[in-house]
Amino acid sequence: MTTLTPATAADRTGVSIDTLRYYEREGLIGPIRRSAGGRRQYTEDDLFWIGLVTCFREAGLGITDLRGFVAILRAEHPPQDRVAFLRERRASLEQRVAALCRAMEVLDEKIAYYS
Amino acid sequence: MTTLTPATAADRTGVSIDTLRYYEREGLIGPIRRSAGGRRQYTEDDLFWIGLVTCFREAGLGITDLRGFVAILRAEHPPQDRVAFLRERRASLEQRVAALCRAMEVLDEKIAYYS
DNA sequence: CTCGTATCTGGAGCGCGCTCCAGGTCAAGA
DNA sequence: TCTTGACCTGGAGCGCGCTCCAGATACGAG
Known part of the structure; x- marks a missing residue:
């Protein structure tokens, strides 16, 4: 190999x-x-x-x-522990996306204002 | 006030x-x-x-x-400079969102695998 | 075998974004 | 007036995520 x-x-x-x-x-x-x-x-x-x-x-x-x-x-965590952990992580990533979207909305607003 | x-x-x-x-x-x-x-x-x-x-x-x-x-x-930047700057920032935020989405896809894959 | 380059280790250094601290000032209540 | 607590400043400290360094070792080319 x-x-x-x-x-x-x-x-x-x-x-x-x-x-x-x-x-x-x-x-x-x-x-x-x-x-x-x-x-x-x-x-x-x-x-x-x-x-x-x-x-x-x-x-x-x-x-x-x-x-x-x-x-x-x-x-060797049980599968359900893994799934729970992974879902948690996913949720926190979703929150980050939400924060980004809020910031983008602010930017869009400013862009519209200056355009 | x-x-x-x-x-x-x-x-x-x-x-x-x-x-x-x-x-x-x-x-x-x-x-x-x-x-x-x-x-x-x-x-x-x-x-x-x-x-x-x-x-x-x-x-x-x-x-x-x-x-x-x-x-x-x-x-006192000209408006077009501001707009360009703001668009740049927006684009970089979009890239972050894309990175998050990639990570979420990986998580979804793992979640599906363990479910 | 020799040389030169790649890699090894442990540990120090660095930039970021706070966070904490010492020593002093201000201000409201008893 | 005196006390108490919030606030001031400048600067040190900290955790994170690397990044760099010195000094030693491995190894392929010639």
């Missing part, structure tokens, strides 16, 4: 090497497999997971939130 | 006194009128403006962004 160097993984994901190591330290990804000499070897699965993390980071979730997310998806 | 103490303004806006002073230092609000003794006297207009700032902060805009917003709305 082909693996990727940190540089390649960083390039493919758009996340810096330092940040990849930081995410790993924080338990958001990995632990990434190592070569005999200790160098990280990223797999395509790792990249996919990094993509998920990035997606949530871009949506504004904090590191702690993501740690919870990772824990839920990995650990 | 009736004015409000810092405590009341904080209470009415949901923004802490420290943060109100911080916003004022950063030029996001005010400058707030002072009493003879130097105490701040907030007006209803001030509260309205604080509400705007809060709205944008909740939408995730940074202090620097808001300073730009304030500058545009206050200063």
